Amino acid sequence: MNSIKIAANLIRRLLKDPFSIALILILPLLGGLLSVFLFSKSSTEKIAMANIEQKSRLIKAIEATGAFKVSIADEKEINQLVKEKKVKVGVIMPENQKTAANGKAQILYIKQDSNVMKINTIIDNFLAGEENPSANFTGEPDAQPSNSSREPNAAIGFLLMFIFMFAGTCMNMILEDKNSKTFTRMFCAPVRNYEIILGNLLADLILGIVQIGMFLITAIYILNLDFGVSALSLFIILVFYLIASIGINIALAGLIKSAQALALLNFIMAGCMSAMGGSFVPVSMMSSDMKAVANFIPQKWAMEAFDKLIAGNSFIDLQLNLLILLLFGAVFFTFGVKVLVPAEDEM
Incomplete structure (x- = not known):
């Protein structure tokens, strides 16, 4: 119950920040529009x-x-x-x-x-x-002349970048609380440590899922982007990637003391990791060294899972990709929590 209250409070604070609202609502829509613009020229x-x-x-x-x-x-x-x-x-x-x-x-x-x-x-x-000459050949019954030719990978790539940036914004809030000693005072309250951490994690997950939902609704029902896979499968992949992004940003929040420095580093990492992880250029087109580096980037595993579905693999074939994304989140989350929890002499 305490975790839900902490999550609700953090969500209210984040929604008061114009930049957070832009990351949740505006930028995913912008990413979808931009991908349509980029690929509509070569239809x-x-x-x-x-x-x-x-x-x-x-x-x-x-x-x-x-x-x-x-x-x-x-x-x-x-x-x-x-x-x-x-x-x-x-x-x-x-x-x-x-x-x-x-x-x-x-x-x-x-x-x-x-x-x-x-x-x-x-x-x-x-x-x-x-x-069978009696069969009536009409080509592909469900073909969409203008929208089916758009390459959806760029739209997914933009969303992966925005999800990572949003997770960093949530960590900025925690870092500001830590610097103002608000975070420390929470651990002095009659609340278990895990409830505080769980509350922050719930807030990030809920808003991240809203961001993903807004993107999918806009891309599929408004922009008519054909991803070639079911919306549910794509949603699950993006949620697992969201968990990995939150974990990495929690670890960064534990290492960096300045909220401004964290915001800058998060912005740089979001762009660089998306580029090296195959969000915009397929990993298969990169050099062998870059391919090796990409294995340590969560975007690579998320995009690979998406490509597997496009290639006709079943959702069961994504087990390795989803497990690796979950491990990214678990490892970095554990490290970040250990660093973020105030020491006894600080309380």
Whole structure:
């Protein structure tokens, strides 16, 4: 009960801070809008196809989504075009598309994402229709011409950065209380130590979950961003990342005495860790040294979990990623609490 009262008090104080409100409400919306703006300029992906005519129903169905532009290429050129990143996806159609034994297309790509999965679905539907002429092939039934082509990773990357920044703002409040001796006086009160820590943790988690919820509602229902995964799965990944961010910032609050210094360090770390963790540039495109560094950054494990879902893995396959995020939070949280709790001579 005491923990709930402490959490409610901290939430009221945070909501009085304009910067905290901006991190919870405004910046997630801004991140979603910015990602839409960045990727709306290149709304079509290039695809090269072999063993197919330009006037094919399949090509018309693919281009009808508004997300792809198809060109015809020789079968020997497809692999090279994909390697040189001149096209997003290379498709080698079977020579006999009406024979079930040969009715499997070869899909070539560097990194699987929602666009690759979409192409695969359209081609599978087409080949199924060729094998069964009575089937009515209409391409991809749920294709969204303008919105489905947007790359959602940037929106998730922005949100990861804002979640980390918000966790730092919460720790600023604790550090201000510590410097003003308010935090010390709380430990002198007839309240157990764990209730004080739990109250602060609850406040951070509740407001962080509100921030995540605001982002998902805006991105999915207002901006119509197609993440290619269920909203619930994405929500769980982001909550685990939130726990890791809170843990790291609690550790920073225990090491740094100045609230201004903590705010500056948090801002720098949010940007640098997001960049090195694959929030904006995939880790697969980084050097081997940067890949090794990324393993020690929570953003990397959160983005990898998201990419696994995009690639078609089940939620059970995310166990390692979620466990590592939880360990990030637990280890840093334990260290931070040990440092933050006032010594007996201070009380």
